[in-house]
Amino acid sequence: MSRILKNVVFAAWFGIASPALADGHLAAIEPPVPTAALLTPELPRFTSVPVPSEKFQNPIADIVARQANISSFGTACGPSMIVNVAQDAMLAVRVLAPCLPYEAVRIEHEDLAFTIAMPMTGELHFLLPALTENAVLKAILSDGTVLKASTSVPDMQNFARVALQWSGADPGELIANAPKILSGDMIQLGQPTDVDGAVLQVFSSRISDQTASGVIRLSLRTPVTATNCNTGQTARVRRVVPREPILTYDLILKGPGCGAIGQSLELKNVLQDLKLARN
């Protein structure tokens, strides 16, 4: 027994010391291999003794009751949502749900929605492009709590925005092709989780300081997958362009059917291009 132990100690010593000793050379000594396997220790046998449950349950219930409104970070559970106006007619949103870490939350704004997982801290921050001047935002938490907040975004009148909500697990892509002289941003929100999930893509362009007139091409690309080849990929479009009526409609992108799984459906003419005029 002691010899085996000594070998192990030696092996450990060489193992640690050899790189230092080698000093650029390869270790010349190979550690000896143990010649016998270590015995499995015999574990003591436990037998469970039935204990009356109410004796323990009451104190546990007490503890649970005491901790029910405190997160693992020690903060209060009470969920809340704060919405502020950020620059470029964006909404700076903060959702607090400390007791629902990693749980999905659904954010709704102007008939559109996206889903996202709460971070470990239970505190979610994001920037959402406003889709109306009097913006109302709803957050639906996994426990069914609905949080509501609203704010006014006067700068919205200077923006043209086209938002696309993809429902389901296989979201497609909103593509904007703008000539260099025109500016615009694509904002992506949400994570595709499952069939109830949704992601939101918003193309936003400030029209008040365009220095040129032109057309921004908007097109769609959606993958044909086993889940959507029969029923189609659903999406919702909202188009908010100053001096145009606000337009909302649903799309079902059916594509060529299940024979085309793995391909993608590209649609150039489904979304009307955005025509911007110089100011």
Add this chain to the structure above:
Amino acid sequence: MQLFWRSFWAAIWLCASPALAAVDDVRLTSRDGSLQIEGTLLSFDGEFYRVETIYGPLTLDGQGVTCDGPGCPNLNAFVANISLSGTDRMAEVLIPALIQAFATRNKYTVTREVISDRQSTFALSDNERVRARFELSSGTTAEGYADLIAEEADIALVLREPRKAEVAMARTAASGDLLKGRRARVVALDGVVAITAPGQPLRSISLEQMAAALSGNAARWSDIGGADIPIIRHLPKRESGLLETFEDRVLRPSKLSLKPGAAHHAFLEDLADDVANDTFAIGLTTLSEIGNAIPLRMAGSCGFETTATLASLRAEDYPLTLPLMLYTPARRLPLIAREFLDFTQDPAADLVIRRAGFVDQAITKTRFDDQGDRLAHAISQAGPEVQLEDLQAMVAALRDRERLSTTFRFTGGTRLDVQSQENIIRLARALETGAFNDQDLLLAGFSDGEGAAGPNLALAQKRAQTVLRLLKEAAPDADFKRVTLRTDAFGEALPIACDDTDWGRAINRRVEVWVK
């Protein structure tokens, strides 16, 4: 109606025949049970049954009969199916925009099912259920007519009147005479334009130079007044109505044909994008699809220049105006389809059409003061034929008036072109609704400058009188006591294009409407 009853009695006789009963899938019985007719159900539009009988198709009012048999529709779950097929120039942007606006106006929600860029279905639902499905196929004008004749489409989307072969085909297919009655409605206007990149210094060419450059007969920009660099050509796909129109209206009169070597595009968006990115490219497209390229102005040798704009297309002062039309069959369409057709002619649709990038046919006014360019030209063109007194008389007649965008043009002689026929209906409707009550409308006839001034003046007067007669016929409900309608003619006094080309003369032969 007489035929209808006769068919009814005949059908009762035939009910006894067991062989026929096996084929028929519906039996329509009158409410009192005294009449019965059997046949194969062709369609049910929510109101009327259309049944194929041994006497041919019969249409029966659903209110008056009950239906038995496997082919009977569920009356409470009726969904109107309307299929539209034809040119991509309308199916891509214009018709979807009109369907959306029609739905919004009637408080329907819209779900668009997309199979591909060429095939979509718009489902219109109210709070309860789907009420109508508009199936939209995007292709060519010829396909639109073919689908209409084969009864696979209810409404054809077309850029031209049917050709002789199509009319003949419709007759043999028993789908009715395509030319009988008023089947074409001009929904919107577009212009055929040549485009270049914003960086191309040449901004104005003549129609002949445009024909030469786009057909490939002029190979270098220097051939049409630019730099000595080859012309890169971008054209629409070969079978498209736009290219057909260009060949019919521009190349054939110039006795030119398309030379190979051009890039043909299935989508005009791609065409416009390619041209916009290449300084030495020229492209053929429509005003609604210029993208980030710039349309070339069209110059005449006598100094006139026309540009495709809202105003010039509405007044047809631009030579290559493209009317976008809905062509309907002789048979009855479902109620919601008729409502949609009415909506496309409603002033509420005008804004939708403009926003979608097309030209609507709203009647607008321009002041005499804004016609300065035309007057300057009239003065510079004046000569022995047009005397100073003629110009003074014209100015005196028009000075305190405004010109309506509505202008009438003639295919030759005194026959109106399709856009002008639409203009008659639009102006007649405006007269009937009293839009011009207590006003004075002057129909001013003009002619081209070819030939002697005397006969030209007479011809101009005859054209103005033709328009007046057609207007009165088309507006039986107008109160002509409250509106003054007069004609006058000024011959060749106020040209708006050069008289040395066919298209220039065609533009000059017109009747304008001036109001005070």
